[in-house]
Amino acid sequence: MYSTAINKVEKLDDDLYMITETESIHCYLLIGEEKALLIDAGWGYEDVHPIIEKITDKPVMLALTHGDPDHGLGTVNFDEFWIHPLDYGKLLRNDTYEERIGMLEYRLKKLPAIAPYIDVEDYCNKKFSKDTKVHFLSDHEVIDLGNRHVECILTPGHSYGHLMFLEKETGRLFSGDQLVDHHNIWHFLSHDEQAPFQTTLNSLRHLKQRENEFTSIWPAHAKTPIEKNCLDELIECFESELELNYKKDVPFHSYKGDGWRHYYKSVDLIYSDERLEEFLGHPISRD
Ligand SMILES: [Zn+2]
């Protein structure tokens, strides 16, 4: 309905829209009585304000699930945004020409139809950190949209300041990159960017204790919404299955380095040997 070549817009309910950038990153727009909340900003290949203005005339607050570039660099199109403080440094680190050009070249090869709509040099030379105002969110903080309350749930793992957002009245949980279905979850960057597996497992167990508070789960990538069994399967993976089966894992290569890829039911986990060794408490061999 309000889609462009770069962003596909889907109305999921009267008060919920999904804006998917380049067929890859889901950003969600929740509309309360007084204001709207945009969860994540994508890479920011185009300014989404004209799309949002067609959907709602309420003021829009932008909150990020975490500081990875595919969720956060779109802040360049906003005057201000909200993030957990533990992920702000990560986002600043991603605010570079190299980070932008690396993914954009990959994306243009995959989706050549978007090329006429992006000025590559102009986009890659942008920096949100020059003049965008940042605010910090904390664990359990509630964002009041007017008759609609959204709780921030700190879920460290994939990143230290990863937030999920729980809409109290509807039970919708926006799970970011930490809970997805058949889509890779990265856990192989260095310790200053991604937490130990034990930290992730603690976050997932904490979420499990609150599962009666959520009725649907909306991740930032791939299939949406997803079933609750994705949470159970990820917990099973960390609690026992990974240790039993990691020797069958396949090598993974990316522009950020090399690691391993573990598949189990809905789980697709990318990690480093270092991450696994510290978790299991012993050196590993793959012979
Ligand atoms: Zn991420």
Ligand SMILES: [Zn+2]
């Ligand atoms: Zn992501």
